[in-house]
Amino acid sequence: MPDENNNTNTKAVFLIGFMGSGKTTWGRKLANQTGRAFIDLDETIVSETGVAITDYFAQHGECAFRELESRILKNLPLDRPTIVSTGGGAPCYFDNMAWMNKTGITIYFYLPAKALWDRLMQTDVSTRPALNGLSGEALLAFIETKLAERDPYYRQAGHVVNQLSLKLEELVKLAN
Numbered sequence: 444m445p446d447e448n449n450n451t452n453t454k455a456v457f458l459i460g461f462m463g464s465g466k467t468t469w470g471r472k473l474a475n476q477t478g479r480a481f482i483d484l485d486e487t488i489v490s491e492t493g494v495a496i497t498d499y500f501a502q503h504g505e506c507a508f509r510e511l512e513s514r515i516l517k518n519l520p521l522d523r524p525t526i527v528s529t530g531g532g533a534p535c536y537f538d539n540m541a542w543m544n545k546t547g548i549t550i551y552f553y554l555p556a557k558a559l560w561d562r563l564m565q566t567d568v569s570t571r572p573a574l575n576g577l578s579g580e581a582l583l584a585f586i587e588t589k590l591a592e593r594d595p596y597y598r599q600a601g602h603v604v605n606q607l608s609l610k611l612e613e614l615v616k617l618a619n
């Protein structure tokens with residue numbers, strides 16, 4: 444459905460939050476609902492490099508990935524209204540968070556560590572190299588530590604929503 448708001452905001456909308464918080468899933472839904480373009484930052488990285496994120500980490504290391512991620516983020520084609528689902532680490536490196544706040548609307552999908560764990564345990568954790576192949580209790584402990592470290596970056600977002608109770612209509616309003 445096209446954007447009902449005649450005063451269409453040309454600013455990009457950046458969805459941020461921990462791995463498994465639903466940025467990719469909801470970014471797509473939000474773009475469909477508003478008729479805006481959709482970009483998943485990780486998918487853009489994969490299409491530009493021709494390698495899966497896991498392979499990129501393995502071949503070049505995390506530092507190189509963060510440099511690439513920042514460069515690709517800042518060169519996204521944002522000349523039309525666009526929803527951008529970022530990767531979970533993107534707001535926490537370089538000046539990426541300040542750049543996103545300056546460039547568009549930022550929305551943090553908050554979820555407690557246990558809820559993230561429940562979701563991530565249902566997925567193939569090998570596709571998310573930042574989880575270091577952990578599972579079970581070790582994964583929960585890792586998520587707790589990493590979320591505490593990243594949360595101050597995520598909270599610099601213009602909007603913070605509890606993803607567990609999030610309704611699409613609420614997200615559409617925030618994106619305007």
Ligand SMILES: Nc1ncnc2c1ncn2[C@@H]1O[C@H](COP(=O)(O)OP(=O)(O)O)[C@@H](O)[C@H]1O
Binds near residue numbers: 461
């Ligand atoms: N309410 C929900 N919203 C979004 N994802 C959910 C929800 N409940 C369970 N999930 C699962 O959680 C995972 C979220 O993954 P994804 O959208 O890729 O998150 P992110 O891009 O933030 O890492 C998916 O496996 C999805 O099926």
Ligand SMILES: O=C(O)C1=C[C@@H](OP(=O)(O)O)[C@@H](O)[C@H](O)C1
Binds near residue numbers: 467571
């Ligand atoms: O949190 C992270 O450090 C990462 C999150 C991933 O994106 P999702 O948050 O979409 O899983 C992806 O960018 C990469 O595997 C690193």
Ligand SMILES: [Mg+2]
Binds near residue numbers: 467530
């Ligand atoms: Mg994602």
